Amino acid sequence: MKADINTAQKKQILIADDDPDILEQMRFRLEAWGFDVCAVESQKKAEEKIKAGKPALAIYDLMMENQDSGFVLSYLTKKMYPDVPVILITSVTSETGFHFDSSTEETREWIKADAVLDKDIRYEQLESEINRLLKG
Amino acid sequence: MEKLKVLIADDELGMRKGTAKVLDKYLVALPGMEEPVGFDISEASNGLIAKEMLETDHFDLILLDYKMPELSGLEVLDCIRDSQIDILTIMITAYASLEVAVSATKNGAFDFLAKPFSPEELKSVVEKASRHLVAHRQAKRLSEEKRKVRFQFISVLAHELKSPLAAVDSYLQLLKKHVAGEELSKYDHIVERSLVRLDGMRRMILDLLDLTRIESGQKKRELTQIEISAIALKAIETYKVIAHERNIDISLHSETPVHFYADAGEMEIIFNNLISNAVKYNRDKGRVDIYISTDDKHLYLSVSDTGIGMTPEEKEKLFGEFVRIKNEDTHKILGSGLGLSIMKKIVSFYNGKIDVESQRNVGTVFKVVLTRLTEDENK
Numbered sequence: 001m002k003a004d005i006n007t008a009q010k011k012q013i014l015i016a017d018d019d020p021d022i023l024e025q026m027r028f029r030l031e032a033w034g035f036d037v038c039a040v041e042s043q044k045k046a047e048e049k050i051k052a053g054k055p056a057l058a059i060y061d062l063m064m065e066n067q068d069s070g071f072v073l074s075y076l077t078k079k080m081y082p083d084v085p086v087i088l089i090t091s092v093t094s095e096t097g098f099h100f101d102s103s104t105e106e107t108r109e110w111i112k113a114d115a116v117l118d119k120d121i122r123y124e125q126l127e128s129e130i131n132r133l134l135k136g
Numbered sequence: 137m138e139k140l141k142v143l144i145a146d147d148e149l150g151m152r153k154g155t156a157k158v159l160d161k162y163l164v165a166l167p168g169m170e171e172p173v174g175f176d177i178s179e180a181s182n183g184l185i186a187k188e189m190l191e192t193d194h195f196d197l198i199l200l201d202y203k204m205p206e207l208s209g210l211e212v213l214d215c216i217r218d219s220q221i222d223i224l225t226i227m228i229t230a231y232a233s234l235e236v237a238v239s240a241t242k243n244g245a246f247d248f249l250a251k252p253f254s255p256e257e258l259k260s261v262v263e264k265a266s267r268h269l270v271a272h273r274q275a276k277r278l279s280e281e282k283r284k285v286r287f288q289f290i291s292v293l294a295h296e297l298k299s300p301l302a303a304v305d306s307y308l309q310l311l312k313k314h315v316a317g318e319e320l321s322k323y324d325h326i327v328e329r330s331l332v333r334l335d336g337m338r339r340m341i342l343d344l345l346d347l348t349r350i351e352s353g354q355k356k357r358e359l360t361q362i363e364i365s366a367i368a369l370k371a372i373e374t375y376k377v378i379a380h381e382r383n384i385d386i387s388l389h390s391e392t393p394v395h396f397y398a399d400a401g402e403m404e405i406i407f408n409n410l411i412s413n414a415v416k417y418n419r420d421k422g423r424v425d426i427y428i429s430t431d432d433k434h435l436y437l438s439v440s441d442t443g444i445g446m447t448p449e450e451k452e453k454l455f456g457e458f459v460r461i462k463n464e465d466t467h468k469i470l471g472s473g474l475g476l477s478i479m480k481k482i483v484s485f486y487n488g489k490i491d492v493e494s495q496r497n498v499g500t501v502f503k504v505v506l507t508r509l510t511e512d513e514n515k
């Protein structure tokens with residue numbers, strides 16, 4: 001089993017999304033890309049996970065039990081581990097027309113996330129974002 | 137106060153002024169209207185002017201003289217019909233000639249009035265026309281509302297069917313691209329999730345068929361004396377396995393036998409929905425208690441559980457179509473959100489009602505009361 005060889009250096013990614021199918025697909029892809037995945041379905045559980053240990057990267061859905069769950073989690077993550085990259089997944093763009101991206105320093109500071117991706121996830125984009133953020 | 141706009145088209149000044157004077161102070165109380173309705177009067181001194189006014193302004197009612205210079209009443213009536221102007225016409229004729237009345241009503245006049253007429257005759261014809269107008273508008277408003285509800289229902293439905301499709305689609309993409317390599321067992325979980333979502337979709341379609349059949353009255357109702365606790369036992373049997381897996385205990389408390397005049401299929405739907413929910417939204421090692429009793433007027437059913445319960449706000453929304461309550465405890469439980477809508481409809485057939493008592497994290501009791509109907513009442 002070739003995967004076992006790298007188990008020791010597998011990087012852990014924390015993902016939180018309240019849609020069980022998106023969570024499962026994300027977990028599946030990330031594991032296939034060689035990450036160790038911790039998948040939770042609520043803001044509450046994600047908070048517990050953050051407090052329990054430091055992930056290499058975190059991916060949060062914006063709206064879970066609260067409208068701004070993703071913001072709260074980003075803030076919390078950055079406060080505890082300033083060097084952990086955070087990706088926010090949001091359907092805000094498609095559902096409300098309200099748009100923001102994280103390309104400017106100013107919005108990054110405000111939303112505390114390093115990248116914002118649309119809920120209609122394009123996995124190539126997700127993969128390249130993760131690679132970019134983990135390199136930096 | 138609401139006013140109906142009336143146009144009086146007559147070449148005789150005296151007729152116009154006399155009619156205006158009567159209607160100006162006249163108030164009609166109409167069914168379905170909180171306040172009496174008054175009239176806002178305009179005048180036209182010949183057919184041509186009347187036609188122009190009808191084209192530029194909206195009126196509810198026209199009192200149209202048959203014999204006018206420039207354009208006769210019948211010609212004005214033709215214009216109204218050809219331009220599909222939404223107005224009610226009362227034809228005024230000099231002699232109560234049957235011929236004129238017939239040709240006027242053929243051409244779309246609502247009623248007619250023969251000169252000379254008394255204020256009472258005028259009022260009575262106008263009242264009749266107003267009633268018709270208001271009833272017509274209410275019916276129109278109602279059908280528009282129905283259309284809106286229907287439209288809403290269809291768009292929610294489309295959304296609810298799209299989401300499992302999208303999920304299964306993306307799982308199949310993962311499989312197709314062998315994202316996790318060649319080892320099949322790696323895909324077990326996503327295959328399982330796909331089946332779960334497809335099953336949910338199938339159930340939703342079945343619920344939907346139930347609901348539409350019941351609402352459209354297509355489903356034949358067969359009312360007979362049936363034994364209710366036997367139906368409850370059958371429903372319990374259906375959910376026993378799922379309940380057992382989670383160590384949930386289901387008990388039936390019933391004076392046997394309980395006879396009730398009803399449709400067996402409908403009673404099954406009620407029990408299936410209540411018991412299925414009581415198990416689905418329960419906690420492991422929980423309880424479900426079903427009580428059945430009767431008196432000479434009613435059948436009482438109650439299903440209580442020791443499950444996740446609901447907040448008062450959640451309880452408010454419960455009976456809406458496709459309403460599913462979203463919280464930490466429910467998001468993994470699948471359902472169509474149609475079960476309670478179907479039940480509500482069925483219960484209404486028995487002049488019944490459903491009460492819900494619930495406390496978040498403690499449990500929920502659904503209480504259903506159905507009225508005994510005699511065989512005559514049900515026809």
Ligand SMILES: Nc1ncnc2c1ncn2[C@@H]1O[C@H](COP(=O)(O)OP(=O)(O)O)[C@@H](O)[C@H]1O
Pocket residue numbers: 409413414417441443444445446454459460461462466470471472473474475476477500
């Ligand atoms: N016994 C119960 N305990 C807690 N919540 C319930 C119970 N029964 C129904 N509900 C809530 O009411 C919603 C609507 O119920 P229903 O119309 O039967 O649809 P569903 O298919 O989602 O179960 C459910 O999604 C659930 O949140």
